[in-house]
Amino acid sequence: MPDIQIQHHEQQGRFDTRVDGQLCVLDYQLRDGTMIIQHTGVPPAVGGRGIAAELTPAALDTARQRGWRVRPVCSYAVAYLARHPEYQDLAA
Incomplete structure (x- = not known):
């Protein structure tokens, strides 16, 4: 996956990016x-290009920088945290 530009819209509670206009x-x-x-x-x-796998660590890294805990509800984020022990310290 070539570098994608992820935007954080804190007021909306969203990280997003556009890939091929999507x-x-x-x-x-x-x-x-x-x-x-x-x-x-x-x-x-x-789908299948690893885009969610770019969005999720962007969110987790932001949480770490801001001193936030993380509680994943989304099944993808739950699975991502389970596979990446480097983020376990953020779990709420």
Whole structure:
């Protein structure tokens, strides 16, 4: 996957990027210092390229920088955290 440009829209609780014109997102809510990852969405037209695997660490790295805990609700984010022990310290 070539470098993609991920934007963080904190007011909207969203990380996003466009790939081949398709909007790919990771949505979250921030509650009491905890980032609740609710949804990752990659359209089928650009699926299978590792885009969610770029969005998720962008969100987790931001949480770490801001001192937030993380509670994944989205099944993709749950699986990502389980596979990446370097982020286990963020788990709420």
